[in-house]
Amino acid sequence: MAKPENEITWKDLNVGFVVDEPGNASVYRTGDWRSQRPLYNRERCIRCGTCYIYCPDMAIKILEDGYIEHDLYYCKGCGICVQECPTGAITMVEEEEKDGD
Amino acid sequence: MATRVGMEVSIAAAEAVKQANADVIAAYPITPQTHIVEHLSELVNNGELDAEFVPVESEHSAMSVCVGSSAAGARAFTCTSSQGLALMSEIVYAAASLRLPILMILANRSLNSPLSIWNDHSDVMSIRDCGWIQVFAENGQEVYDHVFIGFRVAEDRNVLNPFMINIDGFILTHVIEPVELLEQEVVDRYLPPYQPLYRLHPDSPVSIGCFGPPVLFTEAKKAQNEAFCKTMPYIIKAWQEFGDLTGRYYHPxxxxxxxxxxxxxxxxxxxxxxxxxxxxxxxxxxxxxxxxxxxxxxxxxxxxxxxxxxxxxxxxxxxxxxxxxxxxxxxxxxxxxxxxxxxxxxxxxxxxxxxxxxxxxxxxxxxxxxxxxxxxxxxxxxxxxxx
The missing domain is CATH 3.40.50.920 (Rossmann fold)
Known part of the structure; x- marks a missing residue:
């Protein structure tokens, strides 16, 4: 959309709230929903890719070297990657906490 | 010349839907609406009306079919009563918020319980705030006329809103009345083919029925209410032009x-x-x-x-x-x-x-x-x- 959501007025909306710009769901920051954030420990990661397969929001990227990175723009903090990781390489921390606290 | 005939009001309503050349009719039978959709199914089956007749499994599905087909650009019609409306009501609200020009005849009947198939207005009053344009017809002629008026108003680019005709169950639906039928040529002059503003089509994809986050929901409701309040002059204009063609003038x-x-x-x-x-x-x-x-x-x-x-x-x-x-x-x-x-x-x-x-x-x-x-x-x- 041309404008940020919080600047859109009622007059800007299309008839019937129709979205006539396909594919714009990708700009929606679902990361805003998060109350807990995944914390990744590269030392424990065996590069199996299980977290990547299970992530429901495709918010995990596999890097060239096989390690992973969470995309916090989309990550809702559901914790499924933590549950599925066979080596405990991912933990959840409160959103307010700094890494490693 | 227009012909004046004695006709059951339900049959006259169905004939009007035929003359309005509806593309999709989705309905589930319920007393006292039944004769309207029965006659429409005959008209489609006999090849007198080139439309999709979808015999759905519930009223909820009837309105869902209307929403889907209207969003694809079809002229959609349904008809229900009482409990059927209650079951349908979730989608009735959606049709209005999506601004789809569906026409519905509501054969007014009381809501259960005690179980009653007879007439009162408890059904329509249960969805008073659904955002449809709602009119009450007093006799068979008004029912027949408002099928054309309803589609005309609903599909007006300045309106784009579903339209509901309330007709008293049995008192109107099952009574034979004198009805003056319009020449097809008059109907065609009054009711041009539907030209949707948006429609579901692969050539120009749009999303209809998206979710509205808190930051936009209030704006969406304001837009809907403003648009709805501004429909009045177009309803009056459609009545005026219908009167000029037929001599029958209607007012709010x-x-x-x-x-x-x-x-x-x-x-x-x-x-x-x-x-x-x-x-x-x-x-x-x-x-x-x-x-x-x-x-x-x-x-x-x-x-x-x-x-x-x-x-x-x-x-x-x-x-x-x-x-x-x-x-x-x-x-x-x-x-x-x-x-x-x-x-x-x-x-x-x-x-x-x-x-x-x-x-x-x-x-x-x-x-x-x-x-x-x-x-x-x-x-x-x-x-x-x-x-």
Whole structure:
């Protein structure tokens, strides 16, 4: 959309709230929903890719070297990657906490 | 030349849907709506109407099919009653918010329980705030005419909103009345093919029915309400142009012998014809009584209504639904809200009548007018109950 959501007025909306710009769901920051954030420990990661397969929001990227990175723009903090990781390489921390606290 | 024939009102309604050249009809049978969709299924089966007739498994699906096909650019029609409307209601609201120009005939019938197949207005009042344009028809001719008017209004680019025609179950649906049928050429002149603003089509993809996060939901509702409130002049214009073509003119509020009237009765739907007989009886005795009929229920014609009752001392509102623990019937609540801003407003008395198929005679109207006049205050009662 041309404008940020919080600047859109009622007059800007299309008839019937129709979205006539396909594919714009990708700009929606679902990361805003998060109350807990995944914390990744590269030392424990065996590069199996299980977290990547299970992530429901495709918010995990596999890097060239096989390690992973969470995309916090989309990550809702559901914790499924933590549950599925066979080596405990991912933990959840409160959103307010700094890494490693 | 238009032909005048004796015809069951349901059949006339179905014939109008045929003449309006609907593309999709989705319906589930329910008394007293059944004859309308039965006849439409025959017309489609016999090849007289080139439409998709979808015999759905429920009313919820009926409206869902209408929403989907209308979003794809089809002229969609459905028809229901009572419990069917209740089951359908989730999608009824969606159709309005999506601004899809669907036409529905609601054959008014009471809501369970006790189980009743007969007529009152409790079904339509349950979805008062659904965002559809809602009219009440008084006789068969009005039902037939409003199929064309309804599609015309709904599909107007300045409107784009679903349209509901309320017709009293049995009292209208199952009665044979004289109906003047329009020449196809007149219908085609009045009702051009539907040109959707948006439609689901792979060539220009759009999303219809998206979710609205808190940051946008209020803006969406404001936009819907503003658009809905602005439909009034286009409804009036469609009535005017229909009148110019056919000689039958309709208005948001119809009046009958209201000149110099001190007492005014208010009705919706087929009760208007019975009440007008009562008005004649009372006028004959020199009583200054008149009748105001609310044709357009949503958007409510506040200005036209205030004008119609100007000068009256007493307004007697006839409701056909109960608002349990509320201010009276739903219609009386609206009437009081409409009159409240006026400094010198008339007294409002409210009778709840004609529930679940109970007949209301002209004598009943005379009696209610007399009782309202003789008993001071603003009050309501369910009329004609055995104590």
């Amino acid at each position: 509020i119809e009046t009958y012998r209201t000149e110099e009237a001190q007492t005014i009765l208010i009705t919706q739907g087929s009760l208007g014809e019975t009440a007008s007989i009562a008005i004649d009886m009372m006028r004959e005795k020199g009583e200054p009584v008149g009748l105001v009929k609310i044709r357009l229920w949503r958007p409510f014609p506040f200005e036209e209504f205030r004008k119609a009752v100007r000068g009256a001392e007493l307004v007697v509102v006839m409701d056909r639904a109960v608002s349990y623990g509320g201010p009276g019937g739903p219609l009386a609540g609206e009437i009081r809200s409409a009159l409240y801003p006026q400094e010198d407003h008339p007294r409002v008395v409210n009778f709840i009548i004609g529930l679940g198929g109970r007949d209301v005679s002209p004598e009943d109207f005379v009696q209610m007018a007399q009782r309202a006049k003789a008993t001071p205050g603003q009050w309501y009662e369910i009329y004609g109950v055995r104590e």
